[in-house]
Amino acid sequence: MGKSLTYKILEDHLISGELVPGNEIAIKVDQTLTQDSTGTMVYLQLEAMDIKEIKTELSVAYIDHNTLQIGFENADDHAFIKSVAAKYGIRFSKPGNGICHQLHLENFSIPGKTLLGSDSHTPTSGGMGVLAIGAGGLDVATAMASGTYYLKVPQVLNIKLSGALSPWVSAKDVILYILKILTVKGGVGKIIEYSGEGVKSLSLTDRATITNMGAELGATTSIFPSDEITFQYLKALGREKNWVSLEADENAVYHEVIEIDLSSIVTMAAKPHSPDHVDTITNTQGVKVDQVLIGSCTNSSYKDLMKAAAILKNKKVHSDVDLGISPGSSKILKMLADNGALSTFIAAGARILECSCGPCIGMGQSPKNNGVSLRTFNRNFCGRSGTKNAEVYLVSPETAAISAVKGYLEDPISLGNDIVIEEPALYAANDSYFIFDKNIDNPVSMGPNIKPFPINDVLPEELEGKIVLKAGDNITTDDIMPSHAKLLPYRSNIPYLSQFCFSGIDEEFWKRCKENQGGFIVGGENYGQGSSREHAALAPLYLGIKAIIVKSFARIHKGNLINSGIIPLEFVNLNDYASIDPMDTLDMKNIKASLENGGKIEIYNKTKNTTITAKFTGSSRDIDILLAGGYLNYVKSTMPT
Ligand code: MIC
Numbered sequence: 295m296g297k298s299l300t301y302k303i304l305e306d307h308l309i310s311g312e313l314v315p316g317n318e319i320a321i322k323v324d325q326t327l328t329q330d331s332t333g334t335m336v337y338l339q340l341e342a343m344d345i346k347e348i349k350t351e352l353s354v355a356y357i358d359h360n361t362l363q364i365g366f367e368n369a370d371d372h373a374f375i376k377s378v379a380a381k382y383g384i385r386f387s388k389p390g391n392g393i394c395h396q397l398h399l400e401n402f403s404i405p406g407k408t409l410l411g412s413d414s415h416t417p418t419s420g421g422m423g424v425l426a427i428g429a430g431g432l433d434v435a436t437a438m439a440s441g442t443y444y445l446k447v448p449q450v451l452n453i454k455l456s457g458a459l460s461p462w463v464s465a466k467d468v469i470l471y472i473l474k475i476l477t478v479k480g481g482v483g484k485i486i487e488y489s490g491e492g493v494k495s496l497s498l499t500d501r502a503t504i505t506n507m508g509a510e511l512g513a514t515t516s517i518f519p520s521d522e523i524t525f526q527y528l529k530a531l532g533r534e535k536n537w538v539s540l541e542a543d544e545n546a547v548y549h550e551v552i553e554i555d556l557s558s559i560v561t562m563a564a565k566p567h568s569p570d571h572v573d574t575i576t577n578t579q580g581v582k583v584d585q586v587l588i589g590s591c592t593n594s595s596y597k598d599l600m601k602a603a604a605i606l607k608n609k610k611v612h613s614d615v616d617l618g619i620s621p622g623s624s625k626i627l628k629m630l631a632d633n634g635a636l637s638t639f640i641a642a643g644a645r646i647l648e649c650s651c652g653p654c655i656g657m658g659q660s661p662k663n664n665g666v667s668l669r670t671f672n673r674n675f676c677g678r679s680g681t682k683n684a685e686v687y688l689v690s691p692e693t694a695a696i697s698a699v700k701g702y703l704e705d706p707i708s709l710g711n712d713i714v715i716e717e718p719a720l721y722a723a724n725d726s727y728f729i730f731d732k733n734i735d736n737p738v739s740m741g742p743n744i745k746p747f748p749i750n751d752v753l754p755e756e757l758e759g760k761i762v763l764k765a766g767d768n769i770t771t772d773d774i775m776p777s778h779a780k781l782l783p784y785r786s787n788i789p790y791l792s793q794f795c796f797s798g799i800d801e802e803f804w805k806r807c808k809e810n811q812g813g814f815i816v817g818g819e820n821y822g823q824g825s826s827r828e829h830a831a832l833a834p835l836y837l838g839i840k841a842i843i844v845k846s847f848a849r850i851h852k853g854n855l856i857n858s859g860i861i862p863l864e865f866v867n868l869n870d871y872a873s874i875d876p877m878d879t880l881d882m883k884n885i886k887a888s889l890e891n892g893g894k895i896e897i898y899n900k901t902k903n904t905t906i907t908a909k910f911t912g913s914s915r916d917i918d919i920l921l922a923g924g925y926l927n928y929v930k931s932t933m934p935t
């Protein structure tokens with residue numbers, strides 16, 4: 295039986311367990327990446343593990359999220375991360391260098407390696423044949439400390455591509471099309487492996503755009519083969535020695551196969567407020583636009599920005615539109631400066647933003663009230679832009695650029711003949727923003743904004759509490775722990791941050807938790823989709839949340855809850871969701887025995903005098919972590935005395 299590329303890499307890295315879907319395995323982690331908004335927690339946790347050296351081949355700490363520095367908080371966090379990086383020999387990428395995923399592709403990704411990142415879009419490197427997985431901060435800290443990551447073996451979904459893209463249709467349209475078919479939970483429990491003749495027509499950064507937004511499908515990761523195109527990209531970066539040829543066996547067995555003819559895809563947009571709310575541009579065009587933003591880890595490659603520049607050449611941005619451009623890396627910015635594209639943007643009236651996440655995570659450029667914003671980004675969740683009632687559409691750089699000129703959502707096909715952008719034969723050399731400096735005695739710098747992270751208690755035998763929130767389907771981590779310019783500086787300060795937990799949908803939530811000493815949360819399908827931020831588990835932990843009962847969970851968030859010692863439970867009978875009301879009192883008994891004997895827990899609703907059943911699904915290691923009261927307690931309890 296032939297093997298998928300995914301299983302080949304997993305097999306190469308297998309430390310323990312059997313490669314059977316649903317089983318827990320431990321794999322060797324070759325590389326890790328962190329960014330600053332999750333990184334402060336990661337490095338606090340790494341410090342708490344008290345290790346002498348890290349076990350990965352390469353680890354990188356990027357500063358790309360909190361770069362506004364409107365107070366001392368961000369700058370202190372950067373200094374803290376830099377000092378820990380120096381202590382362990384972790385490469386440090388200074389603010390201004392660019393967005394972690396684009397930078398990792400350019401500088402460090404190696405086909406066939408494993409990469410674990412404390413950011414949900416880590417799968418971007420899958421465009422280069424890396425098995426790149428996004429995880430919570432504790433998992434990444436543990437991977438650095440031990441070189442290991444535990445995961446449930448996913449099923450492999452093969453997307454077989456044929457044909458080539460039609461003029462003006464881009465990789466972004468491909469992934470939006472896939473989101474339309476599979477939805478934001480279509481990838482949960484799966485790794486998406488691309489293959490077929492159509493792969494050859496996609497550039498490396500096109501592939502990375504597609505694997506980047508596999509995160510929006512809920513997939514564990516997405517991966518492309520490593521071929522001649524991968525070689526050429528690495529060569530242009532002076533890294534051809536990192537190249538290896540990688541592909542699935544010809545007769546590879548997959549759990550599911552979807553065939554897509556690239557030539558059948560048309561230009562697409564994700565409408566407010568979900569990345570899978572996708573329609574064709576034909577059906578959405580004409581919407582008046584106030585703001586256009588080109589950039590983010592999805593679409594800020596050289597090709598993306600050069601295409602936008604080509605469209606804007608000798609044109610002006612519409613007088614009602616604000617156009618912002620944030621290049622993915624300082625290399626790309628330098629190349630745009632050297633080849634005149636930057637000057638084209640400036641002449642057209644664009645605002646040139648820093649090479650960072652910027653507006654994608656609400657760090658600046660919030661739209662006006664009820665404003666319409668067209669973004670080349672990957673998420674358009676309600677309120678994520680910093681403006682609650684803004685309408686955010688996700689589109690390709692081509693659609694964004696032409697719409698900025700017209701002042702309304704326009705199909706780039708209206709431009710006539712397509713413009714082909716040549717891949718650079720040589721990328722600009724620019725390593726001035728990386729620091730690599732190892733000194734185990736380096737003093738760790740801790741500003742006053744950096745507060746200890748909360749640690750749970752050992753799980754008691756019985757839990758009683760009130761339903762402090764009843765939420766619906768597809769609750770995002772942006773809903774649970776909002777992130778924007780006013781809150782991002784407090785990512786290392788859980789006590790402060792927790793006051794804003796769920797604030798976008800229920801301002802009284804944190805007060806209710808205080809008054810009732812925490813309690814339980816009830817939710818619908820795909821609870822916790824979106825980012826990897828463990829703050830969406832740590833803030834509820836700080837507020838006393840003991841268990842979360844939902845119809846289904848998103849993968850990374852469920853892992854973060856387990857690591858925090860909050861029990862993630864799913865309704866056995868989905869109709870029971872309707873039987874629970876906010877402020878009902880629930881009681882769970884015999885928790886340890888229930889978890890250890892199949893995971894089913896009887897929940898008595900004292901208010902309604904009814905009993906429902908919920909279940910925990912996870913490995914025996916997950917159960918031990920929950921019983922210990924979270925991962926850090928578990929590590930302590932398993933350490934030899
Ligand atoms: C995001 O895109 O939501 C983020 C900000 O990059 C997050 C990480 C975070 O919340 O810090 C992610 O995707 O994991």
Ligand code: SF4
Pocket residue numbers: 359393413415590591592650651654655671672
């Ligand atoms: Fe940064 Fe946005 Fe990418 Fe998250 S999705 S890593 S905030 S650019």
